[in-house]
Amino acid sequence: MSKGEVLKKGTDTSEWVIFGRNSVLEALRSKTGIEKIYLTYGSRQGVVQRIIASANELCIPVQEVSRSKMDSLAQTDKHQGVAASVRQKAYCSVEDILAYSRIKEELPFIVLCDGIEDPHNLGAVLRTAEAAGVHGVVIPRHRSAGLTAAVVKASAGALFHIEVAQVTNMVRTMKELKQQGIWLYGAEGAADTVLYESNFREAVGLVIGGEGTGLSHSVKQTCDFLVSIPMTGLVGSLNASVAAGVLIYEVLRQRTGQ
Numbered sequence: 001m002s003k004g005e006v007l008k009k010g011t012d013t014s015e016w017v018i019f020g021r022n023s024v025l026e027a028l029r030s031k032t033g034i035e036k037i038y039l040t041y042g043s044r045q046g047v048v049q050r051i052i053a054s055a056n057e058l059c060i061p062v063q064e065v066s067r068s069k070m071d072s073l074a075q076t077d078k079h080q081g082v083a084a085s086v087r088q089k090a091y092c093s094v095e096d097i098l099a100y101s102r103i104k105e106e107l108p109f110i111v112l113c114d115g116i117e118d119p120h121n122l123g124a125v126l127r128t129a130e131a132a133g134v135h136g137v138v139i140p141r142h143r144s145a146g147l148t149a150a151v152v153k154a155s156a157g158a159l160f161h162i163e164v165a166q167v168t169n170m171v172r173t174m175k176e177l178k179q180q181g182i183w184l185y186g187a188e189g190a191a192d193t194v195l196y197e198s199n200f201r202e203a204v205g206l207v208i209g210g211e212g213t214g215l216s217h218s219v220k221q222t223c224d225f226l227v228s229i230p231m232t233g234l235v236g237s238l239n240a241s242v243a244a245g246v247l248i249y250e251v252l253r254q255r256t257g258q
Contacts, residue, residue, distance in 0.1 A: 016086050016152060019079035021047045026157030028054040033087030037062045040070045043081030051082060089147050092163040094173060097136030098180065100163060104135070108182055108203045109251060112138040114170060114219045115210030116240050119145040123154020124241035125208065130158035132252045137162060140170045143210070174222045177205055186215050186223035187243050195227040200251040208244045 015035065018027060027034055028051065037055045039048065041064050055062050071077050101108040111129050116122045122145040129137055145151060146166065152159045167173045174184055185198060186207040207223055209215035220226065229238060229246050238246070 016088055017073065017083060018086055018152070019074040019076070019083040021051065021080045021082050023157055024051055024082050024084045025054075026160050027084060027086050028058065028060075030160035031058065032089065032160050034058070034060050035085040035087065036060065038070060038073060038083040038085075039064050040067050040079075040081040041065070048082060089152070089159055089164070091147070091166045092136065094136075094138060094165045094167065094177070097138070097163050097165055101135040106133075106135070107201075107255075108180075108205070109134050109255075110136055110138060110177070110182065110205040111244065111248065112170065112174065112184075112205055112207045113140075113144065113210075113240075113244075114207055114215050115140065115143045115213060116208065117143065117145055118211055118240075119148055119150035120154040121145075121211060121239065121241040123151040123156075123159070125244045126151070126155040126162055126164070127158040128241070128245040128248055130155075130162040132248045134162065134248060136165060138165045138167060138170070138173060141166050141168050171218050171222050174205070174207070174219070178222075178224065183225070184223045185247070186220055186226045187229070187247055188215060188220065188226040189228055189231075189237055191226035191228040193225060193227050194230055195247055195250050196230075198225060198227050198250075200254045204251055206244070206247050206251065208240055208247070211240050 018024060024037065037051065037060055039062060052062060070079055070081065070083060074083050097110060098108055111125065111134050113122065113125060116125065126137060147164060178184060182203040182205050184205045184207055187209060207215060207219060229243060
């Protein structure tokens with residue numbers, strides 16, 4: 001996370017332990033199941049005052065500990081004097097994501113990750129998706145990174161602010177989304193249609209393939225459209241999270257008219 005990290009699961013396997021001032025602030029902002037805040041003795045200046053005030057407002061206990069205790073809890077000395085135990089992020093349903101778009105009175109904007117196995121890539125996708133106003137991200141149960149401490153760290157806290165659905169069958173989920181009027185655009189390097197030629201002002205699902213393998217055959221066949229990102233250099237492809245970022249922000253650009 002930005003100047004802080006999620007470091008491990010706590011002794012309770014349903015918890016993460018996070019550390020760093022910005023990390024803890026993001027968790028507090030999301031009001032996401034923080035069990036306790038830990039501060040080293042004397043760490044009550046600047047941002048820490050905001051952390052304490054937010055914790056008090058949410059009735060979250062704050063405990064002061066020694067520097068050595070904090071180092072042990074964080075398993076690092078780079079904790080900035082702040083840590084927290086947080087309940088793990090729960091998956092939502094795809095319908096929850098669609099309901100969220102209706103609450104915001106916006107056309108659905110969903111990202112579907114087909115086999116992104118690197119937690120750092122998945123975390124980076126979540127970070128970009130949250131920043132661009134994506135309503136939710138869908139990942140498969142198998143052949144994919146799940147929500148882990150490494151993903152939280154890579155998302156820079158964005159995981160606390162975006163819904164993630166985990167599905168058993170990606171193709172079936174895609175077909176159900178299509179039945180609800182959502183157009184699915186798959187990222188495919190060999191596609192003839194460039195993403196800038198596509199109309200993303202409708203209900204959209206962006207489908208991003210895994211590292212090295214791209215979209216699976218069945219997922220590719222289920223997409224309504226396949227789009228490519230222009231490449232003029234010697235490198236033949238982009239990292240999955242970078243490609244996702246390019247596509248996500250083209251949707252945002254078209255929708256905002258910028």
